[in-house]
Amino acid sequence: MTTEDYKFEGWMGLDPSSAEGKMVWQEYEPKVWEDNDIDIKVTHCGICGSDLHTLRSGWGPTKYPCVVGHEIVGIVVRAGSKAEGIKVGDRVGVGAQNDSCLGRKGDCEECASGQENLCSKFMVGTYNGIYMNGSKSYGGYARYHRCPSHFAFKIPDEIDSADAAPMMCGGVTTYSPLKRNGCGPGKTVGIVGVGGLGHFGILWARALGADKVVGISRKAAKKDEALEVGADEYIATDDDEDWMKKNAGTLDLIVCTVSSPKMPLNDYLQLLRSNGRFIQVGAPEGPLPALNVFPLIMKNIFFGGSAIGSPTEIREMLQLAADKKVKPWIMKVPMEDANKAIVDLYAGKARFRYTLCN
16 A cells, blocks of 8 residues: 555644544644654544643644644555564554654663653654654544654554544553562552542552552542542542542552542542552643642652553553453444534543544
């Protein structure tokens, strides 16, 4: 297949109002082709909260026009002569990162050590980014996606494409901090927020072998869902006024997927045992609540953050999902209904991820 056989078109955000379900379908010019690139015929693309933040310029000015979507799964229809281990016909996934410096801007400690997601010299998002050759990156609410092969990953046969799509960002965003911070046998793990990200956190904590997994959310209404996903216990912070006292000092690790400036951050810290770890992955558009450092000091608590995951971690995650039969809760939506889906996501109707299907 040659590029004359297909064209790049997708749902384009033209201004902040596009987040209100006003994206328009149109053709666009993809990245200028390079020998390490691949073209993917998109079969599925997950909808991520990042898409809404970007469409409405919530994290800073967006480079309109913009096609969002960084949970891409599809079939490779063109592969460059220097494509890394990927050939035409392979089923691959692409997450939130499309490129890093990979040593092209001098020595890079992060890229050299397999932490490309932390590259401080050159980072290109799968959409709303600029490649070294000056091209813009366009995401997966589309028919086709072009990207450097280094950031595309073969999907194990055991994983359905619609399930794999949300793993590419939502999945690795929670897998990575759990794995790096010791989730496994002997640990009690709390996941703050039982939603698109948080339900993945529960799934991975269970798959990694944690002794106990605790779902934490505001309302008791999500308790049954959290337990069905795999949590052993559930804490409703709005509906139980004594939740902090009852559960103080019971957790070894908390991964917080919530991005609300009103979350009870200092009470969450009280849930940790001495030497516990609190990892923030939810990315708010404004500041987090004021932090009282005394719980950190007096209990030797580590407070950190995490963003997406490295290529190595993405491969590990996909293999774990295949081995442990991890299956996210998804709702399939036709690609032509993307505008309605992003509005429904903002309204909180997803249980727990939407996957657009071509």
